[in-house]
Amino acid sequence: METKRKAQASMAANQNQNTKVYPQRRSNAQRQADYRARHLKDENGQLERLSLMIDFHAKRALQRLASCYGVTQRDMLERLLMQANRVAQQQAAEHCPDGQTDYFERRISLQWPAVTQ
Numbered sequence: 001m002e003t004k005r006k007a008q009a010s011m012a013a014n015q016n017q018n019t020k021v022y023p024q025r026r027s028n029a030q031r032q033a034d035y036r037a038r039h040l041k042d043e044n045g046q047l048e049r050l051s052l053m054i055d056f057h058a059k060r061a062l063q064r065l066a067s068c069y070g071v072t073q074r075d076m077l078e079r080l081l082m083q084a085n086r087v088a089q090q091q092a093a094e095h096c097p098d099g100q101t102d103y104f105e106r107r108i109s110l111q112w113p114a115v116t117q
Contacts, residue, residue, distance in 0.1 A: 062076060062077060065080075092110060
């Protein structure tokens with residue numbers, strides 16, 4: 001009887017050693033939050049997330065421009081936006097005396113400049 005108990009105890013110990021404990025699975029939202037915490041860090045607190053779909057040709061143009069100037073697509077997009085921002089401010093200032101203030105307060109509507117060849 002003593003031998004039988006030892007054998008049962010030995011089998012139970014082997015089963016416990018072979019049993020793997022798996023952590024609870026994380027949801028997609030939890031995995032995404034973890035990814036963003038690891039990879040999308042903003043040292044200066046100045047970045048905001050932008051998630052959008054753009055036209056195929058516009059995307060390829062962004063890739064070509066970034067490659068041409070040796071910068072990232074993000075840097076190229078930021079530069080283009082800031083350049084367009086300066087042009088709009090100048091146009092607003094020429095449009096009316098309080099044009100710049102109206103521009104920043106979003107109270108002015110400007111015409112998109114026509115591109116001719």
